[in-house]
Amino acid sequence: MPIRDRVLWGAANPFSDPRLLNFPELVRGFRAGRLPFGWKGNKLFENRWGDLPPRPPGYYKEFYVGTSAESGDLRIVLGNGGDVYISGNHHTDWRQVIGLPS
Numbered sequence: 001m002p003i004r005d006r007v008l009w010g011a012a013n014p015f016s017d018p019r020l021l022n023f024p025e026l027v028r029g030f031r032a033g034r035l036p037f038g039w040k041g042n043k044l045f046e047n048r049w050g051d052l053p054p055r056p057p058g059y060y061k062e063f064y065v066g067t068s069a070e071s072g073d074l075r076i077v078l079g080n081g082g083d084v085y086i087s088g089n090h091h092t093d094w095r096q097v098i099g100l101p102s
Contacts, residue, residue: 005095017088019065019074024100027084030063030076038065045077051094052077052085 019038020026026036033042041063045052052060063076077085077094084097 017074020086023097027076027078027100028102030061030078035063040064040066041076052079053083055079055081 029036030039030042035042041061043062044058045060045062046057047055047060059080060077063078065074073087073089075087077087079085084100085094086097087094
């Protein structure tokens with residue numbers, strides 16, 4: 001299984017992508033079923049390649065920027081247990097985001 005770094009959310013926010021400007025609010029919106037302009041998803045993320053910790057089917061949902069599930073580099077995956085993962089290069093590297101305000 002690939003190694004995932006954990007990123008603590010806060011003042012030293014490492015995400016410079018302007019689409020992530022208000023990341024905590026974005027995640028809350030996703031969980032409530034709201035997709036801002038340009039975002040797609042709320043679809044099952046199957047974790048086929050074991051990039052994220054193994055969980056039961058249906059546990060993860062994926063959100064992305066792009067015209068289809070195959071395009072766009074910025075991806076966010078939310079788990080039913082409150083976990084949040086982000087990739088800035090499609091599915092190559094994942095970072096778990098911890099410490100998000102609820």
